[in-house]
Amino acid sequence: MDATAQQGTAPQGQDAQTLRPARPRPLGLAEVARLAGGSPAPGAAPGPEITGVSLDSRAARPGDLYAALPGARVHGARFAADARRAGAVAVLTDAEGQALLEGSGPDLPVVVSPDPRRAVGAIAARVYGSQPQDGTAPTLFAVTGTNGKTTTTYFTNSLLRALGHRTGLIGTIEILAGEESIPSRLTTPEAPHVHSLLALMRERGITAASMEVSSHALEFHRVDGVRYDVAGFTNLTQDHLDLHGSMEEYFAVKAQLFTPERTRRAVVLVQDADDAWGRRAAEHARRELGAESVAAVALTPGALPDPDWTLADVARRGVGHSFVLRHRDGRSLRVSTGLPGDFNVANAALAVLMVVASGADLDAVQRALDETDPLTTDVPGRMQLIGTEPTAVVDFAHNPDALRRALAAVEPPEGDGRVIVVFGATGERDRTKRPVMGEIAARHADVVVVTDDDPHDEEPAGIREEVAAGARAAQAAGARAAEVLVVAPRAEAIRAAVAMARPGDSVLVAGRGHETVQEIRGVDHPLDDREELRAALADAQQGRWEDR
Numbered sequence: 001m002d003a004t005a006q007q008g009t010a011p012q013g014q015d016a017q018t019l020r021p022a023r024p025r026p027l028g029l030a031e032v033a034r035l036a037g038g039s040p041a042p043g044a045a046p047g048p049e050i051t052g053v054s055l056d057s058r059a060a061r062p063g064d065l066y067a068a069l070p071g072a073r074v075h076g077a078r079f080a081a082d083a084r085r086a087g088a089v090a091v092l093t094d095a096e097g098q099a100l101l102e103g104s105g106p107d108l109p110v111v112v113s114p115d116p117r118r119a120v121g122a123i124a125a126r127v128y129g130s131q132p133q134d135g136t137a138p139t140l141f142a143v144t145g146t147n148g149k150t151t152t153t154y155f156t157n158s159l160l161r162a163l164g165h166r167t168g169l170i171g172t173i174e175i176l177a178g179e180e181s182i183p184s185r186l187t188t189p190e191a192p193h194v195h196s197l198l199a200l201m202r203e204r205g206i207t208a209a210s211m212e213v214s215s216h217a218l219e220f221h222r223v224d225g226v227r228y229d230v231a232g233f234t235n236l237t238q239d240h241l242d243l244h245g246s247m248e249e250y251f252a253v254k255a256q257l258f259t260p261e262r263t264r265r266a267v268v269l270v271q272d273a274d275d276a277w278g279r280r281a282a283e284h285a286r287r288e289l290g291a292e293s294v295a296a297v298a299l300t301p302g303a304l305p306d307p308d309w310t311l312a313d314v315a316r317r318g319v320g321h322s323f324v325l326r327h328r329d330g331r332s333l334r335v336s337t338g339l340p341g342d343f344n345v346a347n348a349a350l351a352v353l354m355v356v357a358s359g360a361d362l363d364a365v366q367r368a369l370d371e372t373d374p375l376t377t378d379v380p381g382r383m384q385l386i387g388t389e390p391t392a393v394v395d396f397a398h399n400p401d402a403l404r405r406a407l408a409a410v411e412p413p414e415g416d417g418r419v420i421v422v423f424g425a426t427g428e429r430d431r432t433k434r435p436v437m438g439e440i441a442a443r444h445a446d447v448v449v450v451t452d453d454d455p456h457d458e459e460p461a462g463i464r465e466e467v468a469a470g471a472r473a474a475q476a477a478g479a480r481a482a483e484v485l486v487v488a489p490r491a492e493a494i495r496a497a498v499a500m501a502r503p504g505d506s507v508l509v510a511g512r513g514h515e516t517v518q519e520i521r522g523v524d525h526p527l528d529d530r531e532e533l534r535a536a537l538a539d540a541q542q543g544r545w546e547d548r
């Protein structure tokens, strides 16, 4: 999977980078310097007021402050001349950037800050007026956690719409700030885009918005200057250790969202008594925000000693589930979702309780749930059912926990069908999860077909081998898988899986979900798992007819 894949159906040229609110609030450089905790560089002319912010020269617009940030590969100061050509009127940078600009930099006023990335959010919030305290800003929901963010934001949005809101959305699949879908390149956009989108939503009369907040977003200050009305925590399991180094650090970054600076209220899911991260998230949120501002949710009995809400009466309803949410004061809600997987029970519970935490009337929420079934909304590439004989599902599971749960969700009910899984691992990202995912596949599937995900600049065969090694080791230790195959390219692997499948089997194509391009050595190749799976199923069907 690759969060940078382009999606959506917006008119050409519209994306989070180009959309800006119509009425920015011009800001003088002295104020910029104050917000940045820095100072205008010696000798800099007072400079004009800024009307926008960009941290990428390629997205700079006339009147912008160009934030020239130190990057992993290069310092943004190297692109200050490009930003100026695009119309930027001032530069915000650090001491290293200032040194780079001296002599060869463009003739623009420079504000020097000890930590310019940290300042961008506050400046963008001011210049775009993204969250004024006059009641015109949309009620804002954030969802964080390793898995379930996209699904939960779609559920939240759908329920809010059922309650009569005009809604906005910012996430991995798309951005909705009006009628059209805007392509999304990141799960959480950069701070200037977050603030400009929130301001745009306000201008467009959107009354409630949900957004995904990734750990990258918190680490890179992308949501600084935003205060949410309700923040939700789905779960924490292994992912992104390449960025965070350890689970402890990963948790610490996520926990930042549950502080008074960033949210008024919180809803935290705790899976079971072994869910140490969920418990810690609940304790942390209660400590930071006050117990009365936190709804801690026990998804199973004993998950928490003192839950605010508990989940009860979970029952299958079609491919999905129905369940009841009970508050310790006796209030309750009947909820159902048509999306498969026990994890979608958790996502649905979180969405409903976030809306309740925002102040929605419980009876109105119950009516909306009963009358419009809002949690049966489609979520592209998330447990998306492509065929029924065999059961053929495309899912975005791209880390160990998600893969394990997605495999459990496609288990044939009678137990006589097989589970066939096709998946790979992303190049240049968390290598430690490759053998772990291989092992999980071998333990929960009968046939494992290892293939490519987004290799990026890494050698694909090596990635496949690391995944397959985990599967084979588990197989040797007696795991369920009868076969472990390595097939590339991915379209071939999908065909191979479908060719093997009998009508009672399940085929899960995991890892890429809604994505429509595969990036190999800097080149995007069109590839949509849903189309490939559909085509393979149609061909197999045709073959069966011809054999008759």
Ligand SMILES: CC(=O)N[C@H]1[C@@H](OP(=O)(O)OP(=O)(O)OC[C@H]2O[C@@H](n3ccc(=O)[nH]c3=O)[C@H](O)[C@@H]2O)O[C@H](CO)[C@@H](O)[C@@H]1O[C@H](C)C(=O)N[C@@H](C)C(=O)N[C@H](CCC(=O)O)C(=O)O
Pocket: 003, 004, 055, 056, 057, 058, 069, 070, 071, 072, 073, 074, 075, 076, 077, 079, 185, 186, 187, 188, 189, 190, 214, 215, 216, 217, 220
């Ligand atoms: C690993 C990571 O997150 N990197 C982020 C980081 O990039 P970087 O430090 O490598 O930047 P760089 O290429 O060295 O460039 C330095 C600076 O020069 C600027 N620049 C660069 C070139 C140019 O022509 N003009 C220009 O202005 C860049 O905008 C940057 O500010 O800073 C950039 C902006 O300052 C981010 O856009 C970039 O995110 C990249 C695009 C990315 O792909 N991030 C992914 C991993 C990500 O954030 N994913 C999470 C979700 C993950 C998940 O849950 O699965 C997400 O929220 O999407």
Ligand SMILES: Nc1ncnc2c1ncn2[C@@H]1O[C@H](COP(=O)(O)OP(=O)(O)OP(=O)(O)O)[C@@H](O)[C@H]1O
Pocket: 145, 146, 147, 148, 149, 150, 151, 152, 172, 187, 212, 214, 234, 235, 343, 344, 346, 347, 381, 382, 383, 395, 396, 397, 398, 401, 402, 403, 405, 406, 513
């Ligand atoms: N609550 C959950 N717990 C565990 N796994 C989940 C949960 N919800 C969804 N999943 C699995 O994780 C995959 C990704 O789901 P979703 O896109 O909703 O999460 P996400 O947090 O937005 O992921 P990403 O940040 O990578 O975009 C799904 O396709 C499914 O396999």
